[in-house]
Amino acid sequence: MIRYEGKLFRPPSEADSLILQATIGCSYNRCTFCAMYREKRFRVRKLEELEAEIDWAARELGPMVRKVFLADGDALIAKSSFLLELLGKLRRAFPGLSRVSCYASPQALAVRTVEEMRALREAGLVLYYLGIESGHDAVLERLEKGVDSAEMIRVAAKAGEAGVKLSTMILLGAGGRALSEEHARESARVVNAIQPRFVSTLVMTPVEGTPLMEEAMAGKVDELDPIELARELRQFVGNLELTGTVFRSNHASNYLALGGSLPKDKARILAELDRVLAAPSRASFTPEWMRGL
Ligand code: SF4
Numbered sequence: 001m002i003r004y005e006g007k008l009f010r011p012p013s014e015a016d017s018l019i020l021q022a023t024i025g026c027s028y029n030r031c032t033f034c035a036m037y038r039e040k041r042f043r044v045r046k047l048e049e050l051e052a053e054i055d056w057a058a059r060e061l062g063p064m065v066r067k068v069f070l071a072d073g074d075a076l077i078a079k080s081s082f083l084l085e086l087l088g089k090l091r092r093a094f095p096g097l098s099r100v101s102c103y104a105s106p107q108a109l110a111v112r113t114v115e116e117m118r119a120l121r122e123a124g125l126v127l128y129y130l131g132i133e134s135g136h137d138a139v140l141e142r143l144e145k146g147v148d149s150a151e152m153i154r155v156a157a158k159a160g161e162a163g164v165k166l167s168t169m170i171l172l173g174a175g176g177r178a179l180s181e182e183h184a185r186e187s188a189r190v191v192n193a194i195q196p197r198f199v200s201t202l203v204m205t206p207v208e209g210t211p212l213m214e215e216a217m218a219g220k221v222d223e224l225d226p227i228e229l230a231r232e233l234r235q236f237v238g239n240l241e242l243t244g245t246v247f248r249s250n251h252a253s254n255y256l257a258l259g260g261s262l263p264k265d266k267a268r269i270l271a272e273l274d275r276v277l278a279a280p281s282r283a284s285f286t287p288e289w290m291r292g293l
Contacts, residue, residue, distance in 0.1 A: 002053045009036050010069050011129050011167065012250065013198075014101065017067035018057055018094075021045060022086060026073030028105045031133075032144050032211040033171065033204055037073050044078045051089055058093035065094040069101050076108035076128065080116040087123035097124065101167075104128035106147040109155035117162035127197075128164055130156060133171040135190030136183045143174060144211075149190050156194040167198035170236065172229050172254075174204045176222030184232045188239030198246045199262075201236070203229060203253040226255040226285040227277070233258075234273040237266065255285040 005024050010017065025040030057065060068090055075083070091097060102125065109130070112120075134140050137148045147155070159166055168191065175183030191199050206216035206223075215221050224232065233249065233256065240247075242262040247269065249258045256276065260269050276285075 001056050006040050007036070008071060009073075010071065011101075011103075013167070014067065014069040017069040017101075018061065018065045019069050019071050020050060020053060021072055022050065022070040022075040022083070022102070023072055023078055026105065027077045028074060028107050028146060030144050030146060031131075032142070032215070033133075033174075033207070035207040035210045038209050040072065042074075044082060047082060047085055050086060054089050054093045062094070063096050066096050066098050067101070068094070068097065068099075070125075071102075073103050074105045074108050075102040076104040076112060080112065080120060083120055083125065084123055087120065087125055091124055099126050100124045101127035101129065104130050104159070106130070106145070106152055106155050109158055110147075110151070112158070114158050114162045117159060117164055121162055121164050126165060127167060128159055129167045129169070130159075130196075131169045131171075132156075132187065132190055132194070133169065134174050134183050135186035135188070136175055136179060137186075139175045139179060139183050139186075143171075149186065153190055153193045156196070160194070165198075166194065166196040167200070168194065168196040170199065170201050171204045172201050172232055172236075173224040177224065177228065178222065180224065180228065180232045181235055184235035185239050188236050188241075191245075192239075192241045195243060196245055198248070199240075199242075200248040200250070201233060201254060203255065205253055227280045230256055230273055230276055230280070230285075234270065234277060237269055237273065240266065257286065 010019055023044050025037040025042040027042045029037055132152055133143055133145055135149045140148055156166060170187045206213040206221060240262060245262045247260055247262050249256060258269050
């Protein structure tokens, strides 16, 4: 059977994927807003353990497995020889496998070469989830993301060159009130430079056990209200110049669930935001009790 260690996280679009913990925790683990792997010490799991779990899943679920998500926070940081063996085992175990994906920190993208990423993509690892969070350098620094916007663009381009699809995340509200407009504009600039296959927005929310929560308790976090967040989202979407990207704001942390293909649906999404902003009413926003993290 599969023995999961600690709390398990996966992107919303991996809800029907088999999840395997190729690594435990996040090798970086310093982003101020992120509570996901705080209690875990990073390590790459033993290949034999994973092979036993794959054998079990092949027996129990076999042809039903079409997608696999490699957890935890940063599986791409593992050696590519390890990942290649793992991907080979997955392909042999699940004949109907159509894709393998994982979270990729900018630090992992910096370490992996384009050739390694290409070989991994050919072996099935075709999609990375990358938290851009912001395109604004001061905001990235405040979040302790460990990279500036130029480095974020550089490492994302490596994945693009290797033919790997990127699903990217932007954290609404991460610049507070003072930087809201610039954070939206700069985030759009970085997303435009990367041209990811997917872009989604999440709302920055202080979570227990994070430095962000400590800042919030000390009154140092300027949390935006739903209308301010909608204004920021409007600014962000308005500045997007994408050629073929699916946009979603459907993560549970959002107050507004929007989505579409860009550039095709840009005008409709902006019109929906303008309608909400012209006559803001509570009914337009997801109530607080329905929001998740
Ligand atoms: S790189 Fe990702 S998983 Fe790791 S601390 Fe930052 S946000 Fe969390």
